[in-house]
Amino acid sequence: MSALFPEAILNAIPAELREVPEKVRALTGIEVVAAPFDEAFIRANPDFARASAVLDIDPRHTSITIRFARDALNARIASHELIHLKRNVLESAPKFFPQAGAEHAQAQTILLLENALEHLFVVPEEIAAHADSEAWWVRECAEAIRGADGHGFTLALHWLFLRQVLTRHEDLAHDCAARLNRAPGFARIAAHLEQQIRKAFPDKAAMQQILLGVLSPAIRERITVARYQIRDGRLHTERLALPD
Numbered sequence: 001m002s003a004l005f006p007e008a009i010l011n012a013i014p015a016e017l018r019e020v021p022e023k024v025r026a027l028t029g030i031e032v033v034a035a036p037f038d039e040a041f042i043r044a045n046p047d048f049a050r051a052s053a054v055l056d057i058d059p060r061h062t063s064i065t066i067r068f069a070r071d072a073l074n075a076r077i078a079s080h081e082l083i084h085l086k087r088n089v090l091e092s093a094p095k096f097f098p099q100a101g102a103e104h105a106q107a108q109t110i111l112l113l114e115n116a117l118e119h120l121f122v123v124p125e126e127i128a129a130h131a132d133s134e135a136w137w138v139r140e141c142a143e144a145i146r147g148a149d150g151h152g153f154t155l156a157l158h159w160l161f162l163r164q165v166l167t168r169h170e171d172l173a174h175d176c177a178a179r180l181n182r183a184p185g186f187a188r189i190a191a192h193l194e195q196q197i198r199k200a201f202p203d204k205a206a207m208q209q210i211l212l213g214v215l216s217p218a219i220r221e222r223i224t225v226a227r228y229q230i231r232d233g234r235l236h237t238e239r240l241a242l243p244d
């Protein structure tokens, strides 16, 4: 297998994560590749134009690609995507997928919700692996909170992230809480999510149910819960039933 990332990056990644692509290949036959964002991909996925990297899993075409912004790639980002890959493929974590009939904006919201839950697992592992990671997420989160002013539900998701992952950063929590208090009803939703998800963690299926419980029907009915599963040496997508 050719090297997924430059050697300097691979050497700065925990050994357990470095081995993830080879494990995926041995179990599914899919060779994980890494490729910089190209124009065709950005045109097809304009929402990723500002992302530093994204994991693109396509079981139907038996391909898994870690796409990254050429000047942004570093060990922290490589670890982050490999943790996503490990949880998605090797651990079959349940995921929210937008249904085929979802409108573009709905599909983006559903992917954002999935990422918000998944980051409660991925980011702490990334922080444990890279000394500079927590400071990066603090800056990222501070900016995201400022950008979400007036968007109550987005602020509630940031609040959840702060209370589960960046628990030592009271100044950020104060800022987020002040903005939540100006978005009527959302401080209550944020507190509900914080309490219930803390109780359910790390049971992702239970966490998904809690999140589904606060979503508008318009979004909820466009979500499929499914997981990637390895069977007979191949990668499949297995739909999971939603409880009534």
Ligand SMILES: [Zn+2]
Binding pocket: 080, 084, 115, 119, 122
């Ligand atoms: Zn991520």
